Amino acid sequence: MGKPLLYEIWEKPASSCIIGICTAIWFYIQKKNIGYASVGLSYETAVEGHYWRIITSAFSHISMLHLVFNMSALWSLGVVEQLGYIGLGVEFYLHYTLVLVMLSGLLVLGVYHILIQKFKLEYFRRVTAVGYSCVVFGWMTVLAAKQPSSKLNLFGFLSLPISFAPFESLIFTSIIVPQASFIGHLSGIIVGYCIAWDLIHGMSNYWAISMLGWIILVFFLSLKRSGAFDLNFIEIESVTDSSLPTVGFLASGNGRTLQMDIFTGGGAELV
Structure with missing residues (x-):
């Protein structure tokens, strides 16, 4: 018999929290009938200053199958949190999840x-990427390099040798799911190898918290500037150098209204 679910959640706290967040966001998106174009990442919207989409696109999914596939793989990859004795572990997982989310999005x-x-x-100007697969493929790659004897279990019955899983999964998803983002998945693999081979290293609690702080700041500033949400509690004032905004907090107003964006000529890519 396998381990009790609560025990496994205790062993994989970070993975469990991320799965919970992605699931809650999926339910919210379904309840509010929000389209992928309103939360996904595309070149066109990034050029317009919608930097917040790097975050929202990673944690959003457009279908139940899309969510289940990504979360099933992520749950299996949560073994990274239990490998502190080879330099991985919970802190490593949290630190480099931030790196994977940001760098894979920027690489795309x-x-x-x-x-x-x-x-x-020009097709790629409006292609909109949605999903957590960039990070999933990144962790798959890190585990393949650090623990090649491990297995990747999907849906509880499909088991793949982790050493070949990144490229097997890349080819498999590209053939089986036409909308799967080859570029997005490959970006996750590239960043994963950079982490596994210590080309990206030195993350500590200080750097992780600093990065998280900057991510949150840019997230809300870009939300305000893009006008996608009505963030009345943030005020961006003009200064001598218009490229350097200041942030102020207003006492009144805290409503948030989602403005739906409609794109034509593009498509969705599942990541």
Whole structure:
């Protein structure tokens, strides 16, 4: 018999929290009937200053199957939290989850920029990426490099050798799910190898908290500037250098109203 669920949750606290957050966001999106274009990441919206979409796109999913597949893989990869004896563990998991979310999103935008500007593939201007797969593929890659003898269990019955799982899953999802984002998944793999090979290293509690603080600041400032939400408690005032906004907090008003964005000519990519 397997371990009790509560015991496994105790062993994988960070993974369990992220799964809970993604599930809650999915229910909220379904309840409010929010379209993927309103929360997803695209080159066009990033150029317009919607930097907050790097975060919302990662934690949003557009279907139950999409959510279940990603969360099932993430649950299996939670074993990273139990490998403190080889330099991984809960802190490592939390620190580099931040890195994976941010860098994989930025790498996707960088690839889109090259495809649009150098190869004139305008299709990628409006392609909208949604999902946590970039991070899932990143952790899959880290585990493949650090613990190649491990297994990746999906849905409780499909087991893959972790050493081949990143590229097996990349090819499998690209064939089986036409909307799967090859660029997004590959970006997660690249960032994962950078972490596993210590090309990105040195994260500590100080740097993680500092990064989180900057992410939150940019998230709310870009939300305010983009006008996607009515954030009345944040005021951005003009200063001598208009490129350097100041932030003030107003005593009145705390309503938040979602403004739906409609895109034409683009499509959704599941990540």
